[in-house]
Amino acid sequence: MSSQLSSQLNKPATQTAGAEGYNFAYLDEQSKRMLRRAMLKAVAIPGYQVPFGGREMPLPHGWGTGGMQLTATVIGEADTLKVIDQGADDTTNAVSIRRFFAKTAGVETTEHTADASLIQTRHRIPERQLRNDQILIYQVPIPEPLRFIEPRETETRKMHALREYGAMQVKLYEDVARFGHIATSYDYPVMVNDRYMMDPSPIPKFDNPKMNQMPALQLFGAGFEKRIYAVPPYTKVMSLDFDDYPFEVQSWEESCSICGSDHSFLDEVIMDDAGNKMFVCSDTDYCRERVEQGFTAENPEGQQGLTPEPNQSQQERKTQDDTKAEEMAP
Amino acid sequence: MYVAVKGGEKAIDNAHALMREQRRGDTAIAELSVEQIKQQLPLAVDRVMNEGSVYDPELAALALKQASGDSVEAIFLLRAYRTTLPRFGYSEPVDTEQMQIERRISGTFKDLPGGQVLGSTYDYTHRLLDFALLAEGDSALSEPEQASNNMGVLQSDLSANNVGVPQFPSEARTETKTSDKLEACPRVLELLNQEGLIEQSRADGEEDITPRDLTRQPVNYPAERAVRLQNLIRGDEGFLLSLSYASMRGYGDSHPFAGEMRSGLVSVELVPEELGFPIEIGEVMLTECEMVNQFHGSKDQPPQFTRGYGIAMGRAERKAMSVALVERALRAEELGEAVNYPTQDQEFVLSHTDCVSANGFVSHLKLPHYVDFQSELEMIRRLRKAASEASAQPSEDKADTAGEKI
Numbered sequence: 001m002s003s004q005l006s007s008q009l010n011k012p013a014t015q016t017a018g019a020e021g022y023n024f025a026y027l028d029e030q031s032k033r034m035l036r037r038a039m040l041k042a043v044a045i046p047g048y049q050v051p052f053g054g055r056e057m058p059l060p061h062g063w064g065t066g067g068m069q070l071t072a073t074v075i076g077e078a079d080t081l082k083v084i085d086q087g088a089d090d091t092t093n094a095v096s097i098r099r100f101f102a103k104t105a106g107v108e109t110t111e112h113t114a115d116a117s118l119i120q121t122r123h124r125i126p127e128r129q130l131r132n133d134q135i136l137i138y139q140v141p142i143p144e145p146l147r148f149i150e151p152r153e154t155e156t157r158k159m160h161a162l163r164e165y166g167a168m169q170v171k172l173y174e175d176v177a178r179f180g181h182i183a184t185s186y187d188y189p190v191m192v193n194d195r196y197m198m199d200p201s202p203i204p205k206f207d208n209p210k211m212n213q214m215p216a217l218q219l220f221g222a223g224f225e226k227r228i229y230a231v232p233p234y235t236k237v238m239s240l241d242f243d244d245y246p247f248e249v250q251s252w253e254e255s256c257s258i259c260g261s262d263h264s265f266l267d268e269v270i271m272d273d274a275g276n277k278m279f280v281c282s283d284t285d286y287c288r289e290r291v292e293q294g295f296t297a298e299n300p301e302g303q304q305g306l307t308p309e310p311n312q313s314q315q316e317r318k319t320q321d322d323t324k325a326e327e328m329a330p
Numbered sequence: 331m332y333v334a335v336k337g338g339e340k341a342i343d344n345a346h347a348l349m350r351e352q353r354r355g356d357t358a359i360a361e362l363s364v365e366q367i368k369q370q371l372p373l374a375v376d377r378v379m380n381e382g383s384v385y386d387p388e389l390a391a392l393a394l395k396q397a398s399g400d401s402v403e404a405i406f407l408l409r410a411y412r413t414t415l416p417r418f419g420y421s422e423p424v425d426t427e428q429m430q431i432e433r434r435i436s437g438t439f440k441d442l443p444g445g446q447v448l449g450s451t452y453d454y455t456h457r458l459l460d461f462a463l464l465a466e467g468d469s470a471l472s473e474p475e476q477a478s479n480n481m482g483v484l485q486s487d488l489s490a491n492n493v494g495v496p497q498f499p500s501e502a503r504t505e506t507k508t509s510d511k512l513e514a515c516p517r518v519l520e521l522l523n524q525e526g527l528i529e530q531s532r533a534d535g536e537e538d539i540t541p542r543d544l545t546r547q548p549v550n551y552p553a554e555r556a557v558r559l560q561n562l563i564r565g566d567e568g569f570l571l572s573l574s575y576a577s578m579r580g581y582g583d584s585h586p587f588a589g590e591m592r593s594g595l596v597s598v599e600l601v602p603e604e605l606g607f608p609i610e611i612g613e614v615m616l617t618e619c620e621m622v623n624q625f626h627g628s629k630d631q632p633p634q635f636t637r638g639y640g641i642a643m644g645r646a647e648r649k650a651m652s653v654a655l656v657e658r659a660l661r662a663e664e665l666g667e668a669v670n671y672p673t674q675d676q677e678f679v680l681s682h683t684d685c686v687s688a689n690g691f692v693s694h695l696k697l698p699h700y701v702d703f704q705s706e707l708e709m710i711r712r713l714r715k716a717a718s719e720a721s722a723q724p725s726e727d728k729a730d731t732a733g734e735k736i
Contacts, residue, residue, distance in 0.1 A: 022414060023414075026414070027414075028414060028416065034546075051548040051550065052548060053545075053546045053547045053548055054548065055413045055545075056409045056410050056412065056413035056545075056686065057410065057413075058410040059690075060406065060686070060689060060690030060693055060694065061686060061687040061689075061690030061691055061694075062687075062690040062691035062692075062693070062694030063690060063693075063694050063697065065690075085697070085698060086698050086699075086700045086701045087701060090338045090339075091338060091698050092338045092341065092342055092698075093697050093698075094338070095338040095339050095342060096342060099339075122697075123699070123701045123702060124701055141691070141694070151677070152551075152677055153551050153677055153681075154551050154552070154677065179713055179716070180716060183709060183713065185702075185705035185706055185708065185709040186701070186702045186705045186706070187702075202699075202702050203701075204701050204702065204704070204705040205705070206705070224684070224687040224690065224691065226548040226549075227548075250705060250708045250709075252708075265701065265704075266704070267700050267701070267704055268704055268707065282700065282701055282704070
């Protein structure tokens with residue numbers, strides 16, 4: 001794990017590539033060193049929010065400056081970068097960030113999840129299972145899971161230090177009391193390594209199970225809140241729930257109109273004035289890959305002889321239950 | 331058939347081309363030069379320098395031009411440039427007591443050593459549109475004032491102190507260096523200090539501490555005063571103005587007097603490592619404001635006046651005053667006053683002053699939130715389905731009728 005990070009960290013920065021008048025990947029080396037130290041601390045204490053001297057980036061706060069600072073710091077010349085927003089490579093902000101690094105670091109970019117060594121994301125985790133040699137970098141608007149329960153930083157730091165998370169359980173319980181189940185659909189809080197409560201960034205809770213025991217390193221950057229946190233590879237990440245109201249993810253009755261997938265996160269697209277709609281995969285690369293493999297809406301089982309790629313969310317969804325069962329066993 | 335939303339790259343290019351065209355406006359009208367902005371919109375330039383945290387009128391003017399005059403956008407441009415600049419070192423503290431006074435007023439004393447200097451100000455102008463400016467002629471309104479203008483030095487009967495002030499001819503420009511013959515202008519609040527009526531700006535024997543640089547280190551709460559001041563000085567002028575207004579209107583415990591406001595050039599000194607002594611590297615225009623506030627005293631301390639301090643780059647009195655007022659309100663806790671209002675709450679104020687952050691976070695709502703919204707859609711459909719199934723049962727269906735009323 002740490003060898004993976006340090007191999008990223010030890011890549012020599014170069015002054016040659018990149019935009020004129022700026023260092024490789026925009027940030028100066030002193031700033032990168034400061035960020036690396038914060039990152040190492042974050043990896044060493046999974047889920048703990050490490051304050052860092054956030055730099056101004058040439059994109060507005062709230063548009064991915066935290067993620068960009070992390071990407072700028074770990075990226076090396078040999079990296080291949082993928083940037084997604086809402087699961088798609090072609091949303092305008094993803095395009096803008098990808099171009100920024102193509103310009104300032106001169107690195108290869110890709111839309112293929114499998115080909116990327118670094119993936120910067122906003123609001124989604126790719127459907128395809130990530131590997132140990134990949135790093136997933138999340139853009140985080142508000143890093144503090146307790147922020148809307150307790151707005152004061154001085155208080156929330158204390159709550160984390162004392163592992164005093166009852167207030168969040170109460171909030172979830174109130175949901176159950178009012179609606180019959182937990183009514184948080186994204187930004188769903190998790191416990192990391194049984195110690196820190198962590199905000200997974202506003203990913204849909206559909207993606208939460210993918211974080212658990214993920215082979216890839218997960219880094220989280222909140223730019224204007226000046227916080228970094230991390231989940232090292234193969235770390236336990238459990239979504240909060242109750243024994244009698246277990247965590248569950250969204251499901252759709254429909255399947256993707258393009259690739260026929262019935263197990264990926266679907267975006268709803270309104271087709272006409274009458275409100276007719278269709279559903280398509282939010283992860284555009286996953287959808288494309290399935291189409292290439294011969295899956296279609298008419299033929300969701302795929303062509304003869306082809307088996308679907310192992311789907312991470314289905315596998316990992318079991319893991320939360322499995323992990324629980326293991327804990328209950330002794 | 332649905333066509334995937336592709337073409338983001340091209341759309342961005344086109345949007346930027348359109349923006350450049352819009353910024354240029356009618357090409358039959360001469361293009362505005364950066365030098366013109368710097369010379370003729372100096373107050374806009376000063377605001378961009380302040381919140382952009384760079385003393386460079388030319389770059390600030392460039393940013394204003396590039397941002398079509400949007401100050402928040404211009405501040406952002408300057409900040410994003412600033413962050414990449416290397417740090418050669420930190421200057422010595424500037425001594426504003428040695429300021430070459432261009433304007434100096436006090437709301438607490440009619441006359442004082444060094445005198446009051448009205449300088450250039452919009453105060454006391456009648457806010458009447460000057461249609462001569464519209465006709466691109468010289469301002470009609472300002473001419474009679476010019477005739478009697480002696481660099482705006484207030485002539486008061488009592489002001490024997492002003493005898494030594496040279497009388498500048500009316501054509502004297504503001505760049506004219508104020509003569510060395512001007513007598514020293516000690517700070518007004520230090521005069522009160524001699525009687526012990528006002529708190530010391532530092533405890534006896536307290537050394538200068540090098541303040542933390544909040545652009546390099548994150549703020550930890552509670553933040554020390556130097557960090558709070560840095561934050562406020564970079565903060566959004568409008569936000570600080572409104573907060574200080576609130577603190578005076580009752581949402582705060584503020585009963586201020588403007589002890590002193592001064593602006594002028596101050597020399598900046600740096601100690602290069604290889605020399606070991608300070609050398610002057612230039613001059614900056616600063617506006618400084620010291621507010622006098624009441625303090626009712628505590629068990630340990632008799633009642634005395636307290637200070638609120640504000641300083642800003644360029645001619646920025648509104649900013650300097652707002653900073654001084656909010657700064658004082660934020661001292662509530664350390665002075666043992668009750669913290670009842672947002673204006674006295676460090677975390678509330680300091681976390682929300684930055685216009686670059688505020689603008690970024692508010693405008694990020696323009697980014698796609700398809701996934702989160704989809705999650706909410708799914709959730710609300712499920713909740714409504716559950717509700718309608720429950721109300722379909724023959725029992726009381728209050729929920730349903732209540733829903734229809736809305």
